[in-house]
Amino acid sequence: MGAPHGHRLHFHGHSPLHRAPAHLKVAGLVAFMLVVVATPVPWVPAFVGYAGVLAVLVALSGVPVPYLARRMVIETPVLVFAALLPFIAVGPRTEVLGLSLSEAGLVAAGGLVMKATLGVVASLLLAATTDPRDLLAGLERLRVPAQLVQIMGFMIRYLDVVTDELRRMRTAMESRGFTARDPRHWPVIGRSAGALFIRSFERGERVHLAMISRGYDGSVRR
Amino acid sequence: MTTPVLELQSVAYAYPDGHQALFGVDLHVHRGERVAVLGPNGAGKTTLVLHLNGILLPGRGTVTVSGLPVVKENLQEIRRRVGIVFQDPDDQLFMGSVRDDVAFGPRNLGLRGAELDRRVMAALDMVGMADYVDRPPHHLSFGQRRRVAVATVLVMEPEVIVLDEPSSNLDPASRRELADILTGLDVTLMMVTHDLPYALQLCPRAVVLSGGVVAAQGRTIDVLTDDALMKSHRLELPYGFDPHTC
Numbered sequence: 401m402g403a404p405h406g407h408r409l410h411f412h413g414h415s416p417l418h419r420a421p422a423h424l425k426v427a428g429l430v431a432f433m434l435v436v437v438a439t440p441v442p443w444v445p446a447f448v449g450y451a452g453v454l455a456v457l458v459a460l461s462g463v464p465v466p467y468l469a470r471r472m473v474i475e476t477p478v479l480v481f482a483a484l485l486p487f488i489a490v491g492p493r494t495e496v497l498g499l500s501l502s503e504a505g506l507v508a509a510g511g512l513v514m515k516a517t518l519g520v521v522a523s524l525l526l527a528a529t530t531d532p533r534d535l536l537a538g539l540e541r542l543r544v545p546a547q548l549v550q551i552m553g554f555m556i557r558y559l560d561v562v563t564d565e566l567r568r569m570r571t572a573m574e575s576r577g578f579t580a581r582d583p584r585h586w587p588v589i590g591r592s593a594g595a596l597f598i599r600s601f602e603r604g605e606r607v608h609l610a611m612i613s614r615g616y617d618g619s620v621r622r
Numbered sequence: 623m624t625t626p627v628l629e630l631q632s633v634a635y636a637y638p639d640g641h642q643a644l645f646g647v648d649l650h651v652h653r654g655e656r657v658a659v660l661g662p663n664g665a666g667k668t669t670l671v672l673h674l675n676g677i678l679l680p681g682r683g684t685v686t687v688s689g690l691p692v693v694k695e696n697l698q699e700i701r702r703r704v705g706i707v708f709q710d711p712d713d714q715l716f717m718g719s720v721r722d723d724v725a726f727g728p729r730n731l732g733l734r735g736a737e738l739d740r741r742v743m744a745a746l747d748m749v750g751m752a753d754y755v756d757r758p759p760h761h762l763s764f765g766q767r768r769r770v771a772v773a774t775v776l777v778m779e780p781e782v783i784v785l786d787e788p789s790s791n792l793d794p795a796s797r798r799e800l801a802d803i804l805t806g807l808d809v810t811l812m813m814v815t816h817d818l819p820y821a822l823q824l825c826p827r828a829v830v831l832s833g834g835v836v837a838a839q840g841r842t843i844d845v846l847t848d849d850a851l852m853k854s855h856r857l858e859l860p861y862g863f864d865p866h867t868c
Contacts, residue, residue, distance in 0.1 A: 533718040533758075553718060560760050561712050606713040613675055613706045614774065615698055615730035 409471070411528040417461040418529045422538025429526050436518050441511030447518070454521050463528045471524050478516045485509040532556045554607075562600055569596065625689045626650040627782045627810045628674060628704075633683035634834075635669055643669040645834035646683065651782065656804075656811040658821035658842060661831035662856035667786075667814045670831060674784055674812075675704040688781055702731060705775030709786045711767035715759035720751065720770050723759055727778045745777035746770070749803050765796025769803065782810040789817045818846055818859055822868060830855055 417425075432450075439446050458465065489505025496506075530538070536556070539549050569592055580589055628651040636642040643666040651657050661667050672678040673685050676692045685692040687703045708714050717723040724742045733741065746752040749769040759767055768788070775783055788804070789797045801824055804811060815821055821828055821842055828842040832855040838845060845851065846865045852858065859865070 536718065554716060557716055557718060557758075557760065558712075603713065606708065606710065607716050609672070609677055610706075610708050610714045611716065611726075613677065613701055613708075614727035614778065615701045616726075617698075617730065 409524075409527040410531055411461075411463045411467060413462050413529065415460060415462045415529065417457060417525075420529075422530050422534040423541040424538075425526055425530060426535070426538050426542060429522055432522055433519055436515055441507055441514075447514050450518050454518065454525070458521075458525060461525060461529050463525065468521065468524050468528065472517075472520055475516055475520045479513065482509040482512045482516075485512070558600075558603070561603070562596070565599060566596055624653065626652050626686075627655075627688055628812070629684075629686045630670075630673070631684045633670075633673060633680045633685060635673065635678060635681050637669075643834055644673075644680075647831070647834070647836055649829060649836060649839075651810060651812055653781075653810055654808075655827060656825040657813075658825035658828045659812060659814045659831055660816075660818065660821060660828055660845070660855075660857060661837075665831045665855075666834045667831055671706060671784055671786055671814055674782075675701050675706055698731075702727075702778050703781045705778050705780035705783045707768075707771050707775050707783065707785045707788065709790060711764070711771040712760075714771040714774060715767060718758055719755075720746070720757055720759055720762075721755045723770065724755075724773050724777050727774060731778070741777050741779075745773040748776055748807065749773045750799075763796075765792050765799065768792065768796070768800060772800075772803065776807070776809075780809065782812060783807070785811070785813040785815075787815055787817075788813055789815065789820045818857065819863055819868070822846060822865055830857070832856075 432453075436447075436450055439450075458468065485508050486501035486505035489502035489508060491502050491504040493500045494503050494506070495501075526535075533556075536549055536553050539552070540546070573588070573592065578585070578588065580586075628649065630647050630649040632646040632648060633644055634642070634646050635644040647666075647670060659667055659670065669678065673680060673692070674687070676685075676694075676697045679692070679694075687700055690696050690699060690703070692700050715723045717726060721742060724745055725738055728738055728741055743752055743755070746755055749772050751766060751769050751773060754762060754766065754770070759770060762770065772783075772785075772788075785804075788800060792800065797820070801820065804824055811825070813821070813825065825842055827839070828845045829839040830837045830845060830851070837855055838848075838851055843865055846859065
């Protein structure tokens with residue numbers, strides 16, 4: 401079960417950033433990301449400026465840096481892809497530590513890492529300073545289609561339920577001597593992922609039954 | 623005799639895969655009654671419950687709720703009249719806060735504003751959960767979630783409340799608290815359960831569903847003390863429990 405306050409991505413606090421209306425924060429995040437993505441990679445001072453803005457906001461929010469850092473593992477796949485770019489990109493090549501790397505690939509990888517990191521930090525900051533329910537209300541005020549907001553609401557509601565179910569399945573497997581150590585065990589993990597999917601799907605059906613039993617006809621009314 | 627709140631006439635139902643669950647169920651529940659539906663696993667209890675508010679429509683036979691037949695055109699009104707509390711509160715509570723969850727049903731009926739707030743708070747008061755109105759449901763204990771699930775149905779001011787395994791997974795204190803709440807409600811009650819002492823405590827009348835038909839019905843105490851009947855339908859009292867001494 402989660403912490404007594406809010407969601408696990410949410411860091412409880414009362415900073416100006418916490419108190420700002422959710423729809424303004426979402427709009428701010430989207431604007432910031434558009435500017436970051438549109439900035440040409442060689443304009444390094446601009447990126448330093450963006451990072452500075454984020455650093456000020458983080459300091460203002462009072463969210464501890466290690467808290468954000470731990471959650472940045474989400475960026476790992478992007479970093480892996482960026483690390484591959486200099487090897488697989490074409491064009492003029494250069495020698496770095498005895499490796500032949502693509503110059504265009506190096507530039508693209510650097511740009512990707514800078515932009516992705518700025519985006520991830522900004523998004524984590526939004527999540528950390530905004531209660532998920534306020535976030536949904538903010539999205540609604542921004543006229544995001546109601547169906548999408550509903551789906552996100554269900555995701556937040558059932559995230560804990562599903563991770564709990566996953567934890568129980570793992571406990572049950574480990575209780576019977578299973579440990580996932582080498583690739584021979586991967587099929588078991590695959591099957592349990594399938595079982596989790598089916599369980600979640602069935603829960604979805606039961607929730608739907610409970611909804612239509614209370615007169616639901618396709619739209620959550622406000 | 624007055625119109626029964628629930629009236630089932632030779633209701634039969636087979637699932638699309640061909641498995642037949644109900645073979646002609648006849649059942650009456652009158653206003654103010656509290657009825658337990660007992661039966662072994664696979665007797666068709668859940669299928670029966672899903673017929674009461676038109677989630678499933680009978681292949682043969684009819685279901686009426688206070689005289690109103692359960693057919694497509696009446697479903698909205700039927701679902702206001704029949705409140706079902708499902709077994710897993712995590713299925714029943716799907717919104718971000720207790721308030722939104724309890725308000726979900728009446729909102730679908732078109733209620734808004736002060737009247738909606740009044741109804742939500744009144745329903746939560748009845749189950750003793752008014753202090754938790756702004757909490758997310760997944761941060762409540764299991765017993766509290768079950769009580770909020772009952773409130774999500776009470777708020778519709780239904781004519782009959784149907785509970786599927788209301789005592790499952792509750793600790794003894796939560797189980798008793800729920801019993802106190804349910805006996806205090808001025809509403810017709812039907813509960814499907816394997817918890818025979820709970821049935822005896824809460825419901826003066828019991829119906830035994832077995833093999834897709836009503837195999838027996840009568841006073842709960844008479845059903846539970848009829849050893850031959852109990853045995854033939856795989857019903858067993860918990861060890862050490864004697865209905866005569868309750």
